Amino acid sequence: MRTADVVVIGGGVNGASTAFHLTTLGVRDVLLLERRHLAAGATGKSGALVRMHYTNDVESRLALESLKVFRDFGAIVGGECGFEPVGFVQLVGPEYRDALRRNVARQQALGIDTREASLDDVRRLLPGVDLAGVGAAAWEPGSGFADPNATTYAFAEAARRGGATIQTRCEAVRVVVEGGRVTGVETTAGRVATRAVVIAAGAWAPSLLAPLGLDYGLSPFRIQVAIFRWPAGFAQRHPAVIDATRMSWFRPEGAAATLIGVELGAAHADPEKFDEGVDAAYVARCREALTARLPQFADAPMRGGWAGMIMMSPDGRPIIDRLPAAEGLWAMLGDSGTSFKTAPAIGRCLAEWITAGAPSTADLHPFRASRFVEDPPWVDVDHYGGEGLTVSR
Ligand SMILES: Cc1cc2nc3c(=O)[nH]c(=O)nc-3n(C[C@H](O)[C@H](O)[C@H](O)COP(=O)(O)OP(=O)(O)OC[C@H]3O[C@@H](n4cnc5c(N)ncnc54)[C@H](O)[C@@H]3O)c2cc1C
Missing domain, CATH: 3.30.9.10 (D-Amino Acid Oxidase, subunit A, domain 2)
Incomplete structure (x- = not known):
């Protein structure tokens, strides 16, 4: 059976960024699974605005950390992201x-x-x-804005140079959990044994979440x-x-x-x-x-x-979290149409969490999955038109 230290499910910008950052933090045996081709989901169609202006600090901070990467992409990642600071x-x-x-x-x-x-x-x-x-x-x-496809290709290529395997045309069918922890991923090309999985499957994530008993109202x-x-x-x-x-x-x-x-x-x-x-x-x-x-x-x-x-997601912000359903399970879910510009920092944070036990680039607590059953709901005080109304590109 094939093995991997970490399996990342989804070859959009968030999966590719996560795979890249895992390799930079020393994880060599990373497997990125993509059921179609790189950037086949939201990423390939993104408007890819890169702006810092949010009505809350935590998204602004993710965007700022990411801007540092877009600005200096060739040196940090390698290749092109097409960033245009207009x-x-x-x-x-x-x-x-x-x-x-x-x-x-x-x-x-x-x-x-x-x-x-x-x-x-x-x-x-x-x-x-x-x-x-x-x-x-x-x-x-x-x-300004960037080229979302070039960004994803470059992250994936840099991950590959760092030792990761990028497997396209391969669908993750099920995350295997045994004894309360992740032990593998069943794919259309067979089973992969692993103790760490990141679900970054965009709009297609529910078919992986449902068998784990997870429903976030996405x-x-x-x-x-x-x-x-x-x-x-x-x-x-x-x-x-x-x-x-x-x-x-x-x-x-x-x-x-x-x-x-x-x-x-x-x-x-x-x-x-x-x-x-x-x-x-x-x-x-x-x-x-x-x-x-x-x-x-x-x-x-x-x-x-x-x-x-x-x-x-129900509050229009992503879920970036270690999911409680099993040990060894992380996810970037509910991109809410605004998670291209933050993908460099999101991938970095997830990689830090997996390798060091906690993210250090930014505080991800506001993005926890459990927030939907907590009070009060996440509403920005200084919004521009109420919940769900602000254009969130
Ligand atoms: C028209 C449009 C405009 C946008 N404009 C902006 C913008 O200006 N700024 C901004 O920041 N954001 C914008 N966004 C949002 C942004 O593009 C997304 O938030 C971001 O690309 C999400 O990336 P992702 O990697 O999380 O998901 P996705 O790009 O959706 O990637 C998920 C990937 O997972 C794969 N997959 C799914 N299930 C499986 C499985 N079981 N096994 C293997 N692979 C699987 C899919 O094929 C897909 O390639 C826009 C989006 C759209 C559609």
Whole structure:
């Protein structure tokens, strides 16, 4: 029977990051299992915004630790992650001005390069912008976006160089638990004996969790993006933007286009069978949201789009934890459509936990699985529109 020190299930950015970080911490016999190909899940479809602006410190901290990796990816990981520091603008309605100020102050205290931007500043950053309904803004000059596929490939390749085996086209069918601890993983290519498993299976995780008696109320969502070629006369490599007033976000795509997403998408979608293309009605909503801010895009040619499958947790934050169902079981679950930018730190934390008994890069306690049965629920005091409403890319 094949053996491995650690089996990581899922070849998305979080699984690949975890495998890489395990090898950097001295675990040589890491096996990464991916049932299709690398980045086959949410990662391959990600908008991949890399911004620090959250309405809570713990996600901001994960994002900041991850930014350090994106910025210096070649030296830390090797290869390319396609990080483009075009800057990031957060827009909120006037009723959230004070909340934004408090969030910016907290982020500055964490060491994040961010500041409140006046509406005139935003007009300079986004020439031609219409700021109707916007009351305040934050600016992060060093943030931007990355290439989610390149990032994942590079993490996996670096893990392989560090001794890991990357096995694609191989599905983990069941985590084997005996006597209260993990003893192996059954796969479509036979059984692997191991004492440590990380489930990073994205929207497909429930089939591995259910046999262990685990149900965290996770819900798969199909979410989409659309791409518009820049209209004639528009040539700004503009910053990445989250527009909380219109539930939208956008960033440059390629040399002369803008990629935009609006709202959360369709809940309870089927991850085994969903349309990966973009819906015509969704394209129309994207054009409307983009044109509301950048009126030039009324004449922008539509150039495509796609849909991907994320997994929402009940409070819209990921679960990153050692699961109580068995000794030797860790998981990154419920990515909630916001866990690309934090994947370098998430993988690092999980690797630290497995090798050293606790994560040291960041405090993962807020992401514990048990929080859903505890009081009070996780609601950020300084949110921009209530639970489940803030666009979370
Ligand atoms: C349209 C869109 C836009 C987004 N925009 C952003 C953004 O701007 N910024 C941001 O931070 N995040 C964004 N996200 C979210 C982000 O992409 C995800 O949170 C992140 O990629 C999740 O990575 P993951 O590795 O946890 O899961 P996934 O990428 O879903 O990977 C899970 C992998 O596990 C594999 N798998 C599943 N079950 C098994 C099994 N039993 N055996 C073997 N393999 C298995 C799957 O095939 C898949 O490849 C976006 C997502 C989408 C879809």
